[in-house]
Amino acid sequence: MKILRIEAIPYSIPYNHPLKFASGQVTDAEHVLVRIHSDEGLIGEADAPPRPYTYGETQESIITIIEKVFAPQLIGLDPFDRGKVHEVMARTIHNQVAKGAVDIALWDLLGKALGTPVHKLLGGYTDSMRVSHMLGFKPAQELLDEALRFGEEYGITTFKLKVGRRPLALDIEACHVLRAGLGDDVELYLDANRGWSANEAMEVLRRTEGLGLTALEEPCDAKEAMSRRRLVEKSPIPIVGDESVPTAGDVSRELLSGGSNAICIKTARSGFTEATEILGLCTGLGVDVTMGNQIDTQVGSLATVTFGAAHEATVRRAGELSNFLDMADDLLAEPIRINGGRISVRNVPGVGAAIDEDKLSQYRQN
Ligand code: MUC
Ligand code: MG
Known part of the structure; x- marks a missing residue:
């Protein structure tokens, strides 16, 4: 089998509610659908x-x-020769999300060629993941209302709160209001998207002590190496690397330099192949991982579940899988369902993210 053609199709689907966080906001899913065609159709x-x-x-x-x-160098290669494909892509630095999509599309193609679900090819550990919902910037009471609604409607009991605002009191209040309103059995953790300094993060940890928060993601820029290391040493909860660790090399650097002591894996930026390398590094070192959300569509969320459910270490914690619920529509032909707080893999060849062609025509931008 040979790679015949690669398409990169821009499309845009609006969000019903924008997601706001310390490094930016999303109002429309202006994404790219990557399609790799084989000579066998x-x-x-x-x-x-x-x-x-x-x-x-x-x-x-x-x-x-x-x-x-990528396409001019990949066309003509056998899609099973993933080592060659990765050698080609590694010649270009950065562009993690483009590389991740090519990698996932290749795995989807391989699964279809083999007549096997990709979650089985990757590890086949289990068939679903618990869902963690990401709460963007909002007044504290609105955050609580959203979390309560997601608990009732979908059975979700784990929430990641976007923080990193100034004054710090805004986020500290939100943590207190959420804990008081949700009770002790709901898991809460934070993601500051580099919005604070390490010392500000330390202050937030002091002023939220006793709330049972389970992790703090990217509190400050990981490049602020000394203060970040000090924070990791002093923090009573894991400091999770996310945007600082898109590659396995970044993961090694951050773990070895003490910049993080837990790792967020995102298939959107690491694909399945580099996510597997990252997972191996983390399990080998005894470092906890979470399956993160790149503010994914249903197509992207299905890729996350496909990888996450395939391994034991990635299902220990709930995966961030539900932000597509804020979108007005999606390209996925058969919508994802969240039942009892869980999303299931699809037992069909490939990843199982069949596209609704009418919707693609409606939302594509060229
Ligand atoms: C996250 O975990 O940080 C926000 C920005 C981004 O790249 O991903 C999201 C979620
Ligand atoms: Mg993050």
Whole structure:
């Protein structure tokens, strides 16, 4: 089998409610659908969500790097020769989300060629994941109302609160209001998207002591190496690396330098192949992982579940899988259902993210 053609299709779907966080906000899913066609008529698909404030990639840059740089070198290769594909992509630095989508689309293609679900190819540990819902910036009472609604409607009992605001009291109040309103059995953790300094993060940890928060993600820029290391040493809860660790090399650097002591894995920026390397590093070192959300569509969330459910270490914690609920629509032909706070893998060949072609025609931008 050979790679015949690679498409990078821009599309835009509005959000019903924008998601706001310390490094930016999302009002429309202006993403790229990547399609890898084989000479045998199979198509592997994946979603690429540009996050300029996180990785510097845009919808245009993802299309350009795939069409102008990757495709000419990948066309003609056997999609099973993933080592060769990765050698090609590794010649270009950065562009993690573009590379991640090509990798996932390839796995989808391989699963279809083998007639096997990709979660089985990756590890086949279990068939569903618990869902963690990400709460964006809002007044404290609105956050609590949203969390209570998600608990009632979907059975979700784990929430990640976006923080990193100034004054710090805004986020500290939100933590107290959520804990008081949700009770002790609901898991709460924080993600500051580099909004604070390490010392500000330390103050927040002091002023939220006793609330049972389970982790703090990217409190400050990991490049502030000394203060970040000091925070990791002093923090009573894990300090999770997210945007500082898109590659396995970044994970090694942050763990070895003491910049993080837990790792967020995102398939949107690491694909399944590099996510597997990252997971191996973390399990080998005894470091906890979470499956994160790149503010994914249903197509992207299904990729996260496919990888997350395949391994024991990635289902210990709830995966961030539900932010597609804020979108007005999606490309996925058969919508994801959240039942009892869980999302299931699809037992069909590939990743199982069949695209609704009418919706793609409606939302595509070229
Ligand atoms: C997250 O975990 O940080 C926000 C920005 C981004 O790149 O991902 C999201 C969620
Ligand atoms: Mg994060």
